[in-house]
Amino acid sequence: MSDTAPDIPRHVAIIMDGNGRWAADRGMPRRDGHRAGAESVREVVEGCKELGIDYLTLYAFSSENWNRPKKEIDALMNLLKRFLKEKTKEMHKQNVRLHAIGRLHLLPDDCRAALDNAIASTANNTGLSLILALSYGSREEIIDAASSIAKAAVAGTLDPDALDSETFAAHLATAPFPDPDLLIRTSGELRLSNFLLWQISYAEIVITPKFWPEFKKADLRAAIEEYSRRHRRFGAV
Ligand code: IPE
Ligand code: IPE
Numbered sequence: 001m002s003d004t005a006p007d008i009p010r011h012v013a014i015i016m017d018g019n020g021r022w023a024a025d026r027g028m029p030r031r032d033g034h035r036a037g038a039e040s041v042r043e044v045v046e047g048c049k050e051l052g053i054d055y056l057t058l059y060a061f062s063s064e065n066w067n068r069p070k071k072e073i074d075a076l077m078n079l080l081k082r083f084l085k086e087k088t089k090e091m092h093k094q095n096v097r098l099h100a101i102g103r104l105h106l107l108p109d110d111c112r113a114a115l116d117n118a119i120a121s122t123a124n125n126t127g128l129s130l131i132l133a134l135s136y137g138s139r140e141e142i143i144d145a146a147s148s149i150a151k152a153a154v155a156g157t158l159d160p161d162a163l164d165s166e167t168f169a170a171h172l173a174t175a176p177f178p179d180p181d182l183l184i185r186t187s188g189e190l191r192l193s194n195f196l197l198w199q200i201s202y203a204e205i206v207i208t209p210k211f212w213p214e215f216k217k218a219d220l221r222a223a224i225e226e227y228s229r230r231h232r233r234f235g236a237v
């Protein structure tokens with residue numbers, strides 16, 4: 001595949017950033033920004049379905065986000081739990097299948113239970129795959145993969161000389177999913193913040209200055225249009 005103008009991305013990944021600044025601009029507490037951000041999630045899930053996108057990965061909480069004040073973490077976890085409880089039925093109706101990647105055992109028990117329940121009740125759906133990155137850090141994911149590969153090598157079930165990128169990727173939490181074609185980051189920051197470092201090697205990147213709570217279907221459509229104007233070369237000419 002060389003110099004092909006892509007059409008619709010199969011997999012979109014989003015770093016949903018800027019909730020706190022959106023709230024601060026309005027003299028509101030940060031948690032109100034997170035609440036408003038949840039509405040954008042609903043919009044974008046719907047938008048992806050309408051556009052025929054197969055996979056949507058949302059960076060919802062990073063490994064590093066555990067360093068935030070306890071009050072903010074609690075608010076985020078409560079919001080997550082509420083979101084899962086309220087939206088599972090809707091997701092199911094929309095044929096959305098929920099997945100999660102990250103160190104999920106670090107989530108509070110009630111969040112984990114709501115997550116497991118939402119994943120189980122949407123497991124047979126065949127439409128959009130929605131992948132939530134929660135307590136997720138790409139370096140941790142890569143370390144976990146390296147560790148399981150090393151164990152397999154020691155156990156004699158994997159030949160270290162035969163290791164290739166396909167085998168490596170099969171040990172990542174994202175093994176069931178294709179790599180993202182398009183990475184979107186809101187709020188204008190030009191960094192990856194430990195998100196899918198391996199998987200976005202050849203993703204097209206679109207950065208928008210809008211804060212996440214302002215990101216709506218039209219913004220998703222604009223990002224997809226920009227993507228479709230790009231020329232993906234994958235190192236070829
Ligand atoms: C993104 O918004 C949500 C999470 C990281 C959980 P932020 O909370 O990072 O908002 P800003 O970047 O401080 O504005
Ligand atoms: C990245 O946003 C993580 C999520 C969107 C969940 P951050 O706000 O945590 O990233 P930095 O701190 O600006 O790099």
Ligand code: MG
Pocket residue numbers: 017018019
């Ligand atoms: Mg941020």
